[in-house]
Amino acid sequence: MTDITDAVRTQGLFKRFGQQVAVGGVDLVVPRGSFAGLVGPNGAGKTTTLSMVTGLLRPDAGLIRIDGADVWRDPVAVKARIGVLPEGLRLFERLSGRELLSYNGQLRGIPKAEVERRAEELLRVMDLADSADKLVVDYSTGMRKKIGLAAALLHNPKVLFLDEPFEGVDPVSANTLVEVLRRYTASGATVVFSSHVMDLVERLCDWVSVMSRGQIVAQGPLEEVRGGRSLNEAFLGLVGAGANGNGEEGLSWLGATSA
Amino acid sequence: MAGSDLGMSADTAGTGPAAGTAGTGSGGPPRDPAGAGTARVGPRLFVRLKLRLIAGNLRGDTTRLLGFVFTVLAALVVASFGFLLMAMLRMAPAGVAADVGTVLFTVLLLGWTLVPLLAFGLDDTLDPSRLALLPLRTRQLATGMFASSVTGVWPLATLVVTSGAIAGLARGLGGVLVGVVAVLLQFTLCIVVSRLVTTSLSGILRTRRGRDVLAISVIFVILGAQLPNLLLNRGLTGDPLVMLDGVASALRWTPPGMAAHAIADGGPAALAELAFLAALAVVLGWLWIVALRRSLVTADASTEAASVRNSRGLLARLLPDGQLAAVATKELRYARRDPRGRVGWFAALAVTGIMAFSLGGQEGPSPGPALAIGPACIGALMIGLQACNSFGIDGRSLWMNSVVYGTARDWRTDLAGRHLAVATIGVPALGLLSLVAGLIAGNAAWAVPAMFTAWGVLGVGLGMGALTSVLLPYTVPERLNAFTGAAPGQGGVAFLASFGAMIGTGLLALPVVLPMLFGLDWVVALAAPYGVLVSWGGRRIAGNLGFARYPEILGAISKAT
Numbered sequence: 001m002t003d004i005t006d007a008v009r010t011q012g013l014f015k016r017f018g019q020q021v022a023v024g025g026v027d028l029v030v031p032r033g034s035f036a037g038l039v040g041p042n043g044a045g046k047t048t049t050l051s052m053v054t055g056l057l058r059p060d061a062g063l064i065r066i067d068g069a070d071v072w073r074d075p076v077a078v079k080a081r082i083g084v085l086p087e088g089l090r091l092f093e094r095l096s097g098r099e100l101l102s103y104n105g106q107l108r109g110i111p112k113a114e115v116e117r118r119a120e121e122l123l124r125v126m127d128l129a130d131s132a133d134k135l136v137v138d139y140s141t142g143m144r145k146k147i148g149l150a151a152a153l154l155h156n157p158k159v160l161f162l163d164e165p166f167e168g169v170d171p172v173s174a175n176t177l178v179e180v181l182r183r184y185t186a187s188g189a190t191v192v193f194s195s196h197v198m199d200l201v202e203r204l205c206d207w208v209s210v211m212s213r214g215q216i217v218a219q220g221p222l223e224e225v226r227g228g229r230s231l232n233e234a235f236l237g238l239v240g241a242g243a244n245g246n247g248e249e250g251l252s253w254l255g256a257t258s259a
Numbered sequence: 260m261a262g263s264d265l266g267m268s269a270d271t272a273g274t275g276p277a278a279g280t281a282g283t284g285s286g287g288p289p290r291d292p293a294g295a296g297t298a299r300v301g302p303r304l305f306v307r308l309k310l311r312l313i314a315g316n317l318r319g320d321t322t323r324l325l326g327f328v329f330t331v332l333a334a335l336v337v338a339s340f341g342f343l344l345m346a347m348l349r350m351a352p353a354g355v356a357a358d359v360g361t362v363l364f365t366v367l368l369l370g371w372t373l374v375p376l377l378a379f380g381l382d383d384t385l386d387p388s389r390l391a392l393l394p395l396r397t398r399q400l401a402t403g404m405f406a407s408s409v410t411g412v413w414p415l416a417t418l419v420v421t422s423g424a425i426a427g428l429a430r431g432l433g434g435v436l437v438g439v440v441a442v443l444l445q446f447t448l449c450i451v452v453s454r455l456v457t458t459s460l461s462g463i464l465r466t467r468r469g470r471d472v473l474a475i476s477v478i479f480v481i482l483g484a485q486l487p488n489l490l491l492n493r494g495l496t497g498d499p500l501v502m503l504d505g506v507a508s509a510l511r512w513t514p515p516g517m518a519a520h521a522i523a524d525g526g527p528a529a530l531a532e533l534a535f536l537a538a539l540a541v542v543l544g545w546l547w548i549v550a551l552r553r554s555l556v557t558a559d560a561s562t563e564a565a566s567v568r569n570s571r572g573l574l575a576r577l578l579p580d581g582q583l584a585a586v587a588t589k590e591l592r593y594a595r596r597d598p599r600g601r602v603g604w605f606a607a608l609a610v611t612g613i614m615a616f617s618l619g620g621q622e623g624p625s626p627g628p629a630l631a632i633g634p635a636c637i638g639a640l641m642i643g644l645q646a647c648n649s650f651g652i653d654g655r656s657l658w659m660n661s662v663v664y665g666t667a668r669d670w671r672t673d674l675a676g677r678h679l680a681v682a683t684i685g686v687p688a689l690g691l692l693s694l695v696a697g698l699i700a701g702n703a704a705w706a707v708p709a710m711f712t713a714w715g716v717l718g719v720g721l722g723m724g725a726l727t728s729v730l731l732p733y734t735v736p737e738r739l740n741a742f743t744g745a746a747p748g749q750g751g752v753a754f755l756a757s758f759g760a761m762i763g764t765g766l767l768a769l770p771v772v773l774p775m776l777f778g779l780d781w782v783v784a785l786a787a788p789y790g791v792l793v794s795w796g797g798r799r800i801a802g803n804l805g806f807a808r809y810p811e812i813l814g815a816i817s818k819a820t
Contacts (some may be wrong), residue, residue, distance in 0.1 A: 030429045056658055058810040076665035090817075094596040095589065107663045120723035135596070150677035151659070 005066075005158050007032040007190035008053060013062035015048050022048040024060070024214040027053045030207060035185045037201035038194040039231075040211030041239055047087045049211070050163050053192075066159055080108075081155035085148045085165055091135035097128055097147045100136055104151045115154070122150040123135040127176055129200050142173030149177060153184065159182065162193035166200060178204065198232040212239040300399055302406030309407040313351050321545055338416035346424025350747045355500065357523040358507035360428050364445055364515035367417060371449040373459050380732040391555045401548045418446050420590075425521050426575055434525030437533065444536040445518040451543045452696050459550040471598045555662040574683060582669065586660075586676025597617050599652055603645055608688060612640035612695075628708050629776050630700035633695040634712035636772060642685040642762055643720015647760035648753070649728040655817040661809050668810070671802030674682060674728070677795060678721045691714040708783045716768045719789020722797025723763040729805040731756035749818060767793055 008030040014062050023045040026228040030036045040046050051057035055078065056073050064071040069243060071078045092100055100120060105115030106247040123132045127213050131139065136147060145165055152160060160181075166174050179257055181204070208225045210218040217238050218225050226234040300416050302797035317324050342807030348356035378712065394463060408414065425438035460469075464599040515538055521536075553708055574591060578584035593602040611634070690710050733749040733756060771789050774782040805812065 055814060056661055056810060079665045081662060082662070084658070085659050088655065090658070092589065092653070092656045092659065094593055094594075099589075099592070101584050103589050104659060104663075106580065107582055107660060108579060112580045257471060 005032055007034070007067060007101040008036075008192060009065050010049075010053065013049065013052060013064065014060045015045075015052060015057065016060055021214055023052070023059075026214070027209070028053070028209055028216060029219060030190060030209070032067075032190055032191055033185070033188050034207040035043070035205050036190070036194060036207040036209065038209050038211060039196060039198065039201055039235060042193075042198065043213075044211040044239075045214040046211055047163055050161055050192070050194060051086070052081060055079065055162050056084075056085070056086065065084065072079060074243065078119050079153075081158045082159040083152035083155065085145070085152045085160075085162040087163040089141075089144050089148050091136045091151075094135055095125065096133045097139070097143075097150075098132040098133055100147060101151055101154055108155045110155060118154055119150075122135040125176075125180060126150050126174075140152055142170045143144065144170050146173055146176065146252045149180065153180070157189070159190045159192065162191065164195060165193055166195060166197060193259035198230075198235055202226075202231040210235060210238050267818060269551035271614045271659050299404065300395060304404050305353035305407040306410045309410045324724075325381055333414040334416040338419040341416070341420030342423035342426075344424035345420060345428075348427030350422075353523065356428055357519060358503050360424050360519035360523065361510050361516045362503065364421070364424070365510050365513060367451055367592070368420065368445070368452065368515045371417070371453040372456055372628045375453050379475040385705070397548055397552045397555070401544070401551055404454065404551075405450060405544075408454060414446075414450065417449060418442075421445055424519065428519065428522040429525060430523070431525055433529075434522060437525050437529045438522040440533055441518045441521045441529075441536070444533065445515060446541060447540045448514055448518075448543070450534065451540055451547060452769055455543055455547040455550060458547060458554055461554050496615070537563035582672045583676045583679065586596040586673050587679040587683070590677050590680030593652060594680065594684060597652060604684065607641040607645055608638075611641050611692060627778075628700075628702075628780075630696040631702075631705035631709040632695060632712050632772070632775055634696040635689060636716045636768070638692045639685075639713040640761060641689065642681065643717050643724055644722030644757055644760060645685075645731045645766055646678060646721050647723060647727045647756050648731075648735065649674065650732055650812060650816050652729075653816065654734060654737075655813075657813055657816060661813055664806070664809070667803045667806035671798050674725050674798045674801055674805070678725070678798070681721060682717070685717055686714060689717060708775060709782060711783045711786045712772060715771050715786030715788075715790035716764065718787070718792075718794040720760065720766045721790075722765045722769065722793040722795070723760045725794070725797040725801035726804075727756040727760045729808065729812060730800045731759065732815040734816050749815075752815075 006029055007201065008028060010026055010028045011027040013023055013028070014021075026045070026049055028038075028049065038046050038050070048057065052059045052062075052070065053066070055075060058072075066078050067081055069077040069081070074235060078107055092103065101119035101122065102112070102115050110118075123129045126149070128143060128146055128150070131143060136144065138149065149162070149165065152162070165177060169177065178234075181191055202222070206222055206239065207222070208218070208222050208231070210225065216233075222231070227233070229237075300576035313327075317327050341363075345360070351359070355653065390404075394404070421442045422439075425435055429435045429438040497676060505515070511520065517532040518536055521532040524532075575584055575588045578587065594604055653660075660673060664673065666735055693706040693713055695705050696709055730751050733752045771782055771786040775786070
């Protein structure tokens with residue numbers, strides 16, 4: 001029944017927090033080998049969806065399959081296959097970058113020598129070699145995202161889930177992240193990342209899922225979703241913004257000459 | 260410099276509640292000819308800001324509201340009892356009354372110096388850097404911050420308690436008049452000293468290292484609370500009145516001592532003391548302004564970081580590669596590097612040491628091995644409690660383990676790694692403690708049964724801790740303070756977890772501890788294996804439970820603090 005060509009497929013994914021429905025029946029589809037963007041305004045349910053897909057949050061209802069394996073029924077198969085960079089980026093703050101990578105590798109059962117070799121390379125590519133022995137608690141946002149991505153890539157996952165990987169990242173670090181991710185998808189792996197920076201999604205992704213108020217409102221190849229417009233315009237149209245005023249009424253004093 | 264001479268602009272149309280507070284200041288007509296509602300910023304604005312911060316903090320959150328109600332009630336109780344206590348000094352002999360007044364005044368001043376440091380960050384008006392961008396002069400800022408620090412339930416309570424001294428100590432009209440001034444000066448000193456300390460340290464407190472160091476100081480509060488108990492237990496007191504007199508005469512010439520003395524004296528000497536206190540308050544105030552001015556233009560040094568040694572550690576070299584080694588090594592690093600880890604371990608060991616010391620000093624009916632076994636077992640219990648919320652310090656970072664573990668066995672191995680780390684520190688520590696307890700009890704040989712029993716109890720504690728860790732997990736706040744160990748609203752869970760673990764450990768440990776206490780010495784051979792067995796069983800059950808409910812555990816330890 002499952003289409004094995006899909007890296008990620010959810011059916012009727014549902015989550016409620018108290019009275020509020022955070023995710024109300026999401027059917028997310030991401031074809032294998034795609035660089036997929038999950039876009040939506042704040043509070044659309046992107047983080048909740050990704051948390052459930054990566055097995056960090058228990059859904060109230062719905063099915064999740066990654067490479068055909070059920071996340072909640074067959075966790076061993078799924079967890080070996082996915083890499084995760086969650087929102088907020090809480091890492092083990094009192095480990096150094098190098099220790100964090102080796103901790104992660106050892107948890108995954110990779111032999112120590114191999115972990116050290118991979119960690120060394122990742123630190124170099126991510127431009128973190130100089131800070132490898134500093135505690136993560138002292139890292140800047142860009143450095144944290146890079147070490148988080150390095151940790152997520154260490155076991156060479158088939159599918160990578162990134163929640164807002166570019167938020168608060170300086171252009172140089174962002175460029176590094178993009179380069180690494182491009183190389184990674186070129187090898188046939190799948191990346192799913194959430195963002196609300198449309199330019200970036202447009203530049204990187206070949207597959208887009210648009211979320212609004214806990215629902216997927218559009219999903220498909222980038223060209224199809226944007227339909228000749230820029231992704232930003234298409235997005236604003238889809239989530240129903242932009243119709244009510246452009247901020248010209250009110251604020252009449254703003255920019256006036258008075259002190 | 261802190262700012263230009265501009266006043267703060269307020270929106271006279273009253274569009275926003277925040278803008279609307281900047282209405283009336285300390286007088287003076289608006290100087291902006293455009294009439295945009297610019298007003299002088301006076302202390303009243305800061306008072307209102309503080310009140311608004313308090314009110315805003317309470318909005319929509321029942322636990323915080325309850326907490327605030329509790330604080331108000333506590334302050335009321337402290338204020339009324341403090342006032343009564345002070346006032347009742349009237350019935351005591353004059354000398355004793357003055358001595359008690361001196362000690363209480365000193366305690367108040369010390370409290371005002373230390374508590375804001377330990378609770379730094381609880382109050383938005385305390386951190387001058389938040390106000391640095393406002394166009395205010397340093398002097399305005401200083402008076403404003405003084406006004407806002409006077410606003411609150413604890414300052415009021417302090418003032419009430421302090422003024423009780425007028426009723427309790429003053430003799431005659433002169434004494435009352437001097438008393439009013441002395442009380443105000445003592446109160447001012449409390450506030451200014453507390454401001455001075457927080458402001459001059461605020462630069463350090465904003466760095467990660469500074470906060471780490473400060474977090475450790477929580478230990479001294481814990482130890483300080485044990486001190487009177489310890490002194491009483493050791494019977495060092497002798498005559499309390501003599502001791503009081505000794506303390507008071509040592510404090511006689513400190514500022515709070517002079518304030519108390521001035522009230523009791525009420526004569527010309529009192530006037531001289533008041534003059535000195537006033538001068539001191541002015542000097543401290545001036546120092547505070549200087550510190551404020553400097554802290555506003557000093558760069559934030561919080562991003563400077565040092566490297567850590569890239570050491571492997573003995574345990575990592577001994578253990579086979581894999582999850583167990585990874586978790587155990589990480590836990591040991593955390594015990595060393597995370598202030599919460601250091602505080603937890605230090606407190607456990609220190610409390611244990613104190614208990615061994617005070618229990619050992621008592622004249623028991625039957626001096627025997629029990630005198631060594633008792634303290635060692637209490638130590639084992641305290642150390643075992645380190646594991647009653649194993650995942651708490653990891654907090655949200657536990658996602659990294661959660662996305663890896665796909666079986667109950669993985670969770671069991673994780674718990675085993677954590678237990679191994681606790682045992683690595685706890686087993687030698689308990690050995691040492693048993694030896695010390697044996698020596699204090701009077702026979703070094705008693706250390707042997709004590710040691711083995713303690714190891715058994717530690718094993719039982721770890722097994723119980725594994726259960727509470729998965730059944731009653733709670734968030735350990737990032738920033739420790741001396742007063743809470745859990746996130747807001749989880750105090751009950753934390754209480755249940757630690758008391759559950761403690762009672763469970765006590766009950767499960769009875770099979771080995773009871774026969775020991777009754778002199779069945781051979782049971783000692785079974786204690787350690789029994790402990791290992793219970794901890795294994797605990798991990799086995801907890802591993803299955805943990806695997807079944809890890810998303811819930813993750814949620815419970817990731818609460819906002």
